Amino acid sequence: MxxxxxxxxxxxxxxxxxxxxxxxxxxxxxxxxxNLPLEERIEDALSRMTLEEKVAVLHAQSKFSSAGVPRLGIPELWCTDGPHGIRPEVLWDEWNQARWTNDSCTAFPALTCLAATWNPRMAALYGRSIGEEARYREKDVLLGPGVNIYRTPLNGRNFEYMGEDPYLASRMVVPYVREVQKNGVAACVKHFALNNQETRRHSVNVVVDDRALREIYLPAFEAAVRQGGAWSVMGAYNKYRGEHCCHNRYLLNDILKGEWGFDGAVISDWGGAHDTKQSAENGLDLEFGTGTDGLRAGTRNAYDNYHLAFPYLEMLRRGEADLATLDDKVRRVLRLNFRTAMNTHKPFGSLNSPEHLAAARRIAGEGMVLLKNDGGELPLDSVAVKRLLVVGENAVKMMTVGGGSSSLKVRHEYTPMEGILEAVGDRCEVTFERGYVGDPTGSYNGVETGQDLSETRSEEQLIADAVEAAKRADAVIFVGGLNKSAYQDCEGTDRRQYGLPYAQDRVIEALAAANPHLTVVLVSGNAVAMPWLDRVPAVLEAWFSGSETGHALTDVLFGRVNPSGKLPFTFPVRLEDNAAHAMGEFPGGDSVRYNESILVGYRWHDTKAIRPLFAFGHGLSYTTFEIGNVKADRTTLTPKGVLHVTADVTNTGDRAGAEVVQLYIGDEESSLSRPVKELKGFEKVQLAPGETRTVTFEIAPEALRYYDDTKGQWVAEPGRFTAYVGAASDDIRGQVEFTLE
Incomplete structure (x- = not known):
């Protein structure tokens, strides 16, 4: 035994x-x-449960837990919000924290930053580290990662997702899921599906054609399930085909559990279930958050009034619900339980360890994207620069608190200003000016940053003071962008404008006029307009980088880390250049139509020849790379064959660095319209100065398929194709043509 x-x-x-x-x-x-097979154990447990016990395991018993079967020794299941860290403990029936003193976690970078590494090894490190933190806190289900597609820069929750391309998101989500689950903690991939806006998120019905659904919005979920082996999936709030996604027959029964063979549990987003009959019949397995205070339902416990609780039990007793469907739900919950809470072979976890902080710092540094660097403004030389000015609220404001369910409690968050002061030491005089006032508050669900960011100066005075300081400085770093307040990068609300808030454009333009050595650091999870771009020599996208923000940022600014991040989504020049705003609807009314169909992000820009501000896949380095000698090992691909495309990449500069070599494929004679090209491969290559490596991409017919909605199936259509190899979607260095027989 x-x-x-x-x-x-x-x-x-x-x-x-x-x-x-x-x-x-x-x-x-x-x-x-x-020692017995899992399915045998599940059937044995199921056979011992009463009807009441079966129903009891299908819904919450508190804010973040569901009941087990005490009579059988089957424990309760505990969930925790992610996907960037382990949420602080909350009270049984409330969102406010329980004020424990030992639940401070490591805040890992937002998933936009992880996606920007274009490195599945970083996704594995992320998943392993956050999984260890969840395990230490005795959590069974981590509510993440998120893989909804970036459709518009105004979606307030984009920072929780992995960008605009389904192939990139698919490659990054699989190692994340696998490594989390090695800790005996279930990844809960969310939000399934089409959760692309926060406005009217509980009621809006998404109208999208089958091609876009299959080619753009579902592949990352499918990869998480079929390749990553995800143990749970969270339904989205919105509707699709008129049914809420948390109990949507087509998405959950037909596609997820039917076509993809998903054997895990579907968990509702908190408050995402709306109907007992649909919850019973349309694929929902675990219901959380309905009437979330748990106290308002009168004499019966409010959790008994969830759709999959007493109302479902009464349907079963009256013979109005199918017992076989009930047993399928219970099997899935038991399977989840045996894989997590009942798994006695789980490794020990750790919380906020030096290793996790190092992982957060490494991922953040590798994900930062150098958008512009005219004249080699970066990296900064802390010896040559004697007087450094730092401007901007985001240089001192903590960003781990706020933004919705991903808000965290950390032991310490290193701000950009702290990182800069530590990095330069006494070699340089560093001064700070506020520049603008964004949101001086800092609290969420009882977690307080403890910062006093109150300000009495006017907007004009703040700008004037910053300009005077800039005139005396050798170099200026402006740290701005967005924050996690309402109507910015925040769950529950969408952005109201594409431009920077809080008059930051005025500050940047004034600084650029006062000092030619200006670096703009953007802290955000979304693209922003940059009307000042031609007057600023250096721009760095730093994302929301978590606990180690200041350290990771200065690693890049001062050259200890050579930037190698690439954009996981397109920065349009104007909002109107984005497909959802040019052709589709956002945010719509009772429904929102995705009229742009498959032309999301760079697919739209390429096909319509619209120049982006910064293209998908764009990212500079402190060294230079040459990509050439692109060739294929054959000119014809058979239906069961494989074609190899190779390219040589050389570090032609004087620093070690990494380049992401990207493979795109275009269909030259499709019977249905297709984008000019689509990402089908990438590899991140680390090279010493002067070093050359050959990158090989394998192309199978499956990579050439599109979804034919007239036939309801995937089609790899014979004809001519072009393989493009480059450093960004708008930076192609070589191409080869081939034919699919």
């Missing part, structure tokens, strides 16, 4: 007699025997 059972299972429950089904008093109940 495995004595590890004794850690979590009462001794008396080790024996079959505990289940009330008879059996030897010296025989371990099958469902408790981890």
């Amino acid at each position: 495995n004595l590890n059972f004794l850690k979590t299972i009462p001794v008396l429950l080790l024996f079959a007699g505990c289940a009330g089904n008879g059996g030897s008093s010296t025989t371990v109940a099958s469902y408790l025997n981890e």
Whole structure:
């Protein structure tokens, strides 16, 4: 007998007699025997449960937990918000924190930053690290990662997702999921599906054609399930085909559980279930957050009034609900439980360890994107620069608190200003000017930053003071962008403008006029307009970088880390250059139409020949790279064959660095319209100065497919194709043509 059972299972429950089904008093109940096949254990446990116990495991019993089966020694399940860190403990029935003193976590960079690394190894490091933190906190389900597609720069929740391209998101989500789950913690991939706006998110019906659904909005979810083996999936708030996504027959029963063979549990977003019959029949397995204070339903416990609680039980008792469907739900919840809470072989976790802080710093540094660097303004030389001015509220404001469910409590967040002061030491005089006032507050669900960012100066005075200081400085770093307040990068609201808020454009333009050595650092999870771009020599996208923001930022600014991040989404010049605003609807009314169909992001810009501000895949380095000698090993690809495209990449500069070599494929004679090209491969290559490596991409017919909505199937259509190899979607260095037979 495995004595590890004794850690979590009462001794008396080790024996079959505990289940009330008879059996030897010296025989371990099958469902408790981890040496037996999982499905056998599930069936044994299911056979021992009463109808009431089956229903009880399908809904919440508190804000973040669902009941187990105490009579059988099956523990409750505990969820925690992610996907950037482990949320502080909250009260049983409230969102406010429980004010523990030992639940400070590592805040990892936002998923836009992770996607910008274009490095699946960083996704694995991220998943392993955050999984260890969840394990330490005894959490069974991590509510993340998010893989909804970036459709518009105004979506307030874009910072939680992995960009605009389904191939990139698919490559990055798989190692994240796998590594989280090695800790015995379930990844809950969200929000399935089409959660591309926060405005009217509980009610809006998304109208999108089947091609866009299949080619753009579902592939990352499919990869997380079929390649990553995700143990749970969270339904989205919005509607699709008139049904809420948390109980949507087509998405959950037909596609997720049917076509993809998903064997895990579908979990509702908190408050995402709206109908008992649909919840019972249309694929929802675990309901959370309905009437979320848990107290307002009168004499019965409010959790009993969830759709999958007493109302469902009454339907079953009256014979109005199918028992086979009930058992399928229970099997899925038991499977989730046995993989997590009942798994006695889980490794030990760790919380806020030096290793996790180092991982956060490494991922943040690798994800930062150098957008512009005229004249080699960066990296800064802390010896040559004697007087450095830092301007901007985001240089001192903590960003780990706020933004919605991803808000965290950290032991310490290194701000950009702290990082700069530490990096330069006494070699340089550093001064700070506020420049603008954004949001001086800093609290969320009872977590307080403790910062006093109050300001009495007027907008004009703030700008004037910053300009006077800039005239005396050798170099200026402006740290601005967005924050996690309402109507910026924040759950629950969408942005109201594409431009920078708080009159930051005025500040930047004034600084540029006062000092030619200006670097603009953007802290954001979204693209922004840059009307001042031609007057600023250096621009760095730093994202929301978590606990180690200041350290990671100065690693890049002062050259300890050579930037290698690439944009995971397009920066349009104007909002009207974005497809959702040029052709589709946003945010719509009762419904929102995706009239742009498959032409999302760079697909739109390429096909319509609209120049972006910064293209998908764009990112500079402190060294230079040459990509050439692009060739294919054959000119014809057979339906069951493989074609290889190779390219040589050389570091032609004087610093070690990494380049992301990107493969795009264009269909030259499709019977249905297709984008000019689509990402189908990438590889991040680390090179010493003067070093050359050959990158090889493997192309199979599956990479050439499109979804034919007239036939309801994927089609790889014979004809001519072009493989493009480059450093960004608008920076192609070579191409080869081939034919699919």
